[in-house]
Amino acid sequence: MVKTLIDARAKTEVTCNEKNTPLMLAARKGHVQATQYLMSKRANLDAQNNNGWSALMWTAIVGYEGLADTLLSAGASYHKTDNDGRTACMWAARHGHLGIVETLLACGLNLSQQDDAGLTVLDHAQEHMEMRNTIAAVEEVNGYLVNAAKRNDMEGLRAAIEAGADLNLRDDEGWTPLMWAALHDSLDMVQLIVRHGANPSLLTRQATASKGLAHSTQLLVTLSSVSLDATTGCSRPPRKETGRRWTTNSG
Numbered sequence: 354m355v356k357t358l359i360d361a362r363a364k365t366e367v368t369c370n371e372k373n374t375p376l377m378l379a380a381r382k383g384h385v386q387a388t389q390y391l392m393s394k395r396a397n398l399d400a401q402n403n404n405g406w407s408a409l410m411w412t413a414i415v416g417y418e419g420l421a422d423t424l425l426s427a428g429a430s431y432h433k434t435d436n437d438g439r440t441a442c443m444w445a446a447r448h449g450h451l452g453i454v455e456t457l458l459a460c461g462l463n464l465s466q467q468d469d470a471g472l473t474v475l476d477h478a479q480e481h482m483e484m485r486n487t488i489a490a491v492e493e494v495n496g497y498l499v500n501a502a503k504r505n506d507m508e509g510l511r512a513a514i515e516a517g518a519d520l521n522l523r524d525d526e527g528w529t530p531l532m533w534a535a536l537h538d539s540l541d542m543v544q545l546i547v548r549h550g551a552n553p554s555l556l557t558r559q560a561t562a563s564k565g566l567a568h569s570t571q572l573l574v575t576l577s578s579v580s581l582d583a584t585t586g587c588s589r590p591p592r593k594e595t596g597r598r599w600t601t602n603s604g
Contacts, residue, residue, distance in 0.1 A: 372402040380408040380424065383417045388424075398429040405435030413445035418452040421445075431460050438468035439477075446478035446488070454484055458491050461519035494518045502530035505537040511545065520551035 368374055376396040379387035388408075392398070401407050406414070409429045412421040421441075425431065431441050442462055445453040454474075467473055475492070478484040498518035501509030510530065514520065523529055531551045534542035547553055 366397060366400065368402070371404075374400050374402075374408075376400070377402060377406070377408045377411055380417065380420055381411040381415060383415070383420060385420060385423070388420055392423075392427050398424060398427060399433055401433070401435070405433075405437070407433050407441070409433070409441045410435060410439075410444055413441040413450065413453050413457075414448060416445075416448060416450040416453065418450070418456065421453045421456060425456065425460065431457055431462070434468070437470070440466065440468075440474075442474050443468060443472070443477045446474050446481070446484060449478075449481045449484065451481070451484050451487065454478070455487065458488070459517075461521050463523070464488065464492050464495070491517075491519075495522050498522065498530055499524045502533035502542075505533075505539060505542070507539070507542055507545075510542060514545070514549050520546055520549060 366374055369378070373381070374396065376388065376391045376398070377400070379391060398409075399407050407429065409421060409424045409431065410433070412418075412424065434440055439447075440462075442454060442457040445457065462474070464474055475485060475488045478488055494513055494516045495518050497516075498510065498513035498520070499522065500506075501513055503524075520531070521529055529551065531543065531546045531553065534546055
């Protein structure tokens, strides 16, 4: 039906009274083929309805994990917030959809982000103990990563990476582990972080505004040799929980 309408030149961005687009409605109902077809016709992945909900938020609310993966792979933004300041991950946590929460955690999230009521992802998961333990474990390993980078602790950093820490995470000062490695002038640490998927463009942009950052010629050569474009979608490999530690599925 969707294909017939689109082929008849129906607009992909037409909305209902609640401002839901066809893509949102397909995602809400779990219609995989319709969602994929609308995406192939370049439907706006991040359009939001009257509540501020996007197609990704709808999948997080109703619990369609496969569709969430599809939207994220296509570049849907997991940073979007609705009218109450809630993200897709907050909605998934609130409704107990652990698989979607784990997928979004693997994308790299600021877990200290609060909605308009002052609630974090962990707060929204208060009725789901397994989920709370998962989120707490991610917070722990990410904190370990940041502290290791600040201390120029190579072994600590390596352990945090092996546990699946988010390498593009920013600390309270807005610095990523790669920025700290550059500040310490540690070529080995920079190479380790970039090799495991950190976005070097975050550093090269910051370096132009920070006199003491990435001052080493060798560091800048290392970074300029890596081409990686930042995207709004999730491109990190999914993590899997092993006890209280996290690891990526990639080598």
